[in-house]
Amino acid sequence: MTHSSLDPAAARDARPESFPHAATGALANHQVRANIRHATTSIRRKRAGVVAEVPDWELLRAAGAAIKDETLASLDAVLIELEASIQAAGGTVHWARDAAEANEIVVGLVRAEGAEEVVKVKSLATDEIRLNEALEGAGIRPIETDLAELIVQLAGERPSHLLVPAIHKNRVEIRDLFRERLGRPDLSDDPTELAEAARLHLREAFLRARVAISGANFAAADTGTICVVESEGNGRMCTTLPDVLITVMGIEKAIPRFRDLEVFLQLLPRSSTGERMNPYTSLWTGVCEGDGPHAFHLVLLDAGRTRVLADPAGRPALRCIRCSACINVCPVYRQTGGHAYHSPYAGPIGAILAPQLLGEEGAVASLPFASSLCGACYDVCPVLIDIPSILVHERGKAVARERSGIEGRSLKVLGKAFATRAGYERAQRLGRKLQRPLARDGWIAHFPPGPLGAWGRSRDLPALPAQTFREWWESRDEPA
Amino acid sequence: MIDRVALFVTCLADTLFPNAGKATVTVLERLGIEVVFPPDQTCCGQMHGNSGYPAEATALARRFVDVFGGFDAIVTPSGSCAAQVREHFGDLLGGNDRGVPGRTWELSQFLTGVLGLEDVGSTFEGTVAYHPTCHSLRLLRVGDAPLRLLRAVPGVDLRELPDAEECCGFGGTFAVKNADVSTAMLDEKIAAITASGAENVCACDSSCLMHIGGGLRRRGVPVRPIHLAEILAS
Numbered sequence: 038m039t040h041s042s043l044d045p046a047a048a049r050d051a052r053p054e055s056f057p058h059a060a061t062g063a064l065a066n067h068q069v070r071a072n073i074r075h076a077t078t079s080i081r082r083k084r085a086g087v088v089a090e091v092p093d094w095e096l097l098r099a100a101g102a103a104i105k106d107e108t109l110a111s112l113d114a115v116l117i118e119l120e121a122s123i124q125a126a127g128g129t130v131h132w133a134r135d136a137a138e139a140n141e142i143v144v145g146l147v148r149a150e151g152a153e154e155v156v157k158v159k160s161l162a163t164d165e166i167r168l169n170e171a172l173e174g175a176g177i178r179p180i181e182t183d184l185a186e187l188i189v190q191l192a193g194e195r196p197s198h199l200l201v202p203a204i205h206k207n208r209v210e211i212r213d214l215f216r217e218r219l220g221r222p223d224l225s226d227d228p229t230e231l232a233e234a235a236r237l238h239l240r241e242a243f244l245r246a247r248v249a250i251s252g253a254n255f256a257a258a259d260t261g262t263i264c265v266v267e268s269e270g271n272g273r274m275c276t277t278l279p280d281v282l283i284t285v286m287g288i289e290k291a292i293p294r295f296r297d298l299e300v301f302l303q304l305l306p307r308s309s310t311g312e313r314m315n316p317y318t319s320l321w322t323g324v325c326e327g328d329g330p331h332a333f334h335l336v337l338l339d340a341g342r343t344r345v346l347a348d349p350a351g352r353p354a355l356r357c358i359r360c361s362a363c364i365n366v367c368p369v370y371r372q373t374g375g376h377a378y379h380s381p382y383a384g385p386i387g388a389i390l391a392p393q394l395l396g397e398e399g400a401v402a403s404l405p406f407a408s409s410l411c412g413a414c415y416d417v418c419p420v421l422i423d424i425p426s427i428l429v430h431e432r433g434k435a436v437a438r439e440r441s442g443i444e445g446r447s448l449k450v451l452g453k454a455f456a457t458r459a460g461y462e463r464a465q466r467l468g469r470k471l472q473r474p475l476a477r478d479g480w481i482a483h484f485p486p487g488p489l490g491a492w493g494r495s496r497d498l499p500a501l502p503a504q505t506f507r508e509w510w511e512s513r514d515e516p517a
Numbered sequence: 518m519i520d521r522v523a524l525f526v527t528c529l530a531d532t533l534f535p536n537a538g539k540a541t542v543t544v545l546e547r548l549g550i551e552v553v554f555p556p557d558q559t560c561c562g563q564m565h566g567n568s569g570y571p572a573e574a575t576a577l578a579r580r581f582v583d584v585f586g587g588f589d590a591i592v593t594p595s596g597s598c599a600a601q602v603r604e605h606f607g608d609l610l611g612g613n614d615r616g617v618p619g620r621t622w623e624l625s626q627f628l629t630g631v632l633g634l635e636d637v638g639s640t641f642e643g644t645v646a647y648h649p650t651c652h653s654l655r656l657l658r659v660g661d662a663p664l665r666l667l668r669a670v671p672g673v674d675l676r677e678l679p680d681a682e683e684c685c686g687f688g689g690t691f692a693v694k695n696a697d698v699s700t701a702m703l704d705e706k707i708a709a710i711t712a713s714g715a716e717n718v719c720a721c722d723s724s725c726l727m728h729i730g731g732g733l734r735r736r737g738v739p740v741r742p743i744h745l746a747e748i749l750a751s
């Protein structure tokens with residue numbers, strides 16, 4: 038495909054960090070693709086099984102969506118209530134407009150404690166703001182305690198999946214990594230042995246740590262209770278052992294009432310890991326004397342969320358409870374994995390959330406086009422986010438921003454031609470004429486560069502037949 | 518009982534796959550239904566809508582409603598175009614759709630749902646794998662209507678298509694904007710078709726068949742893409 042500088046859409050897609058370009062690189066990595074195919078196939082099968090068991094699943098989804106919409110409609114009031122509840126329970130609430138402010142607040146809190154390292158619970162919000170880099174820049178060592186996050190961190194990579202950050206790695210790769218980075222040349226690739234090695238490494242960190250950092254799955258405004266859902270128990274160690282606990286949370290994670298957890302704690306585990314009940318669900322409300330951390334800080338992060346909130350068509354993306362069901366069923370993600378999205382949010386949710394949150398320039402601008410609109414994501418989303426419609430909405434915004442390139446011009450010309458019967462029939466005749474040098478035996482197998490050439494890299498195209506349907510219909514009407 | 522329908526042949530079938538249109542006429546007329554072809558019809562605007570050109574999509578939707586507004590039933594041999602009309606016209610036209618979305622039917626839905634038929638008097642010889650296209654399956658929700666029609670055709674030897682509900686990778690402009698990913702998806706679909714052992718791959722959308730068929734031909738796989746209407750017209 039050629040990319041003329043006159044064609045902004047093509048230029049966008051040709052940027053090295055654009056999705057089509059990064060995807061081409063990812064497709065070449067057959068090992069990673071095999072790992073991802075294997076993992077997503079088994080998770081989606083599990084999910085389908087446990088969801089089918091719940092007779093009122095559709096009602097639960099509707100309830101989840103309704104609670105989230107209610108929250109988003111009065112988010113200002115819900116957040117103020119949350120702040121008051123947390124203060125009343127002995128916690129402190131900080132408001133961060135953007136990533137820089139949030140990082141500054143967290144670094145300041147850790148420094149005030151005089152700590153040189155922190156233990157972390159897996160958190161997308163902190164990935165989003167690149168907190169680890171900010172901490173390292175301030176001379177503070179962040180230690181990821183989720184097994185998969187630890188693997189990714191030791192490898193110096195970025196997570197490739199919301200819930201299974203190391204989905205792109207298999208156990209031989211993990212064994213080699215641990216042998217090198219944990220100083221354990223004796224390790225085999227037995228999963229139990231690998232997990233045990235990580236456990237020993239982390240246990241020391243837990244016992245040393247004075248400060249822990251977590252994200253939050255939910256925060257109930259009426260009681261000020263934070264909820265973290267995890268599978269390994271490491272999160273619970275982080276939220277209970279250290280002296281100081283800092284939680285970084287996107288403002289859309291607030292829910293009005295503690296009892297709303299009833300809905301989400303049913304939807305989330307079945308959708309995400311395919312479990313009936315989540316293994317470790319930690320709930321805490323402020324601080325409690327003689328039990329757990331003596332100081333609790335909640336950092337409320339906007340970082341683009343109020344902008345998303347202002348757009349009614351894009352807003353439902355903020356309902357997301359990060360279950361990753363949409364990612365596991367996505368046929369595009371299945372081929373490319375998460376890194377091609379150049380964002381902590383990959384797959385269908387990433388394709389609608391990242392451009393809205395992280396701005397429309399740069400790496401994420403091509404994401405709304407990274408979908409065949411097959412609709413599998415919408416079918417599984419536990420909070421009924423109509424992802425295909427939001428993708429189309431985001432495409433419209435991208436198109437409106439750009440000068441029209443080849444695609445834009447062709448679609449506009451076609452739009453005009455199709456506005457009248459005469460124009461449409463002229464376009465049909467013109468197509469037949471233009472294809473003449475290309476068509477052979479009723480097929481086109483060699484293509485000029487451009488969009489047709491992109492098609493022709495892996496597909497032939499039937500040639501336009503001598504007679505259109507409408508010409509046949511007219512001939513049929515004529516008396517024999 | 519509906520005895521007269523307007524055919525929306527779709528711009529793609531009109532121009533590139535007239536046999537799908539002709540087959541639709543054959544099936545409907547065989548059932549004693551009068552078929553009208555309003556010649557002012559052009560395109561439902563799906564490609565514009567899905568590619569981020571809502572103004573153009575809206576203009577085409579308005580035109581569609583003008584052309585078809587006077588008919589009691591509109592039948593089309595395309596799941597994705599029927600879905601565009603039924604699922605998106607309401608929003609695009611702000612409700613000024615003259616009830617057209619509710620009267621527009623994809624062929625298999627019309628035959629099974631409106632007419633209540635499964636056996637439409639066809640005969641066919643051959644092995645067939647059915648690919649449920651994404652928009653017919655998840656947007657239009659045709660369910661097993663096409664399969665029920667196929668099962669009722671004497672001589673159709675249905676073969677199971679592994680992972681049938683996976684997208685073939687077409688997705689309109691996706692196929693060229695993300696050509697490499699689209700191709701990887703197509704490769705999986707073609708592997709599944711090959712594994713099914715069928716000689717024909719059947720679907721309710723000419724667009725997906727164009728993609729699958731173009732891929733089969735490029736790879737020299739001797740499987741024939743065939744529209745559901747063409748089997749039913751046999």
Ligand code: SF4
Binds near residue numbers: 356359386417
């Ligand atoms: S968009 Fe829906 S399915 Fe995807 S991660 Fe969010 S809640 Fe889960």
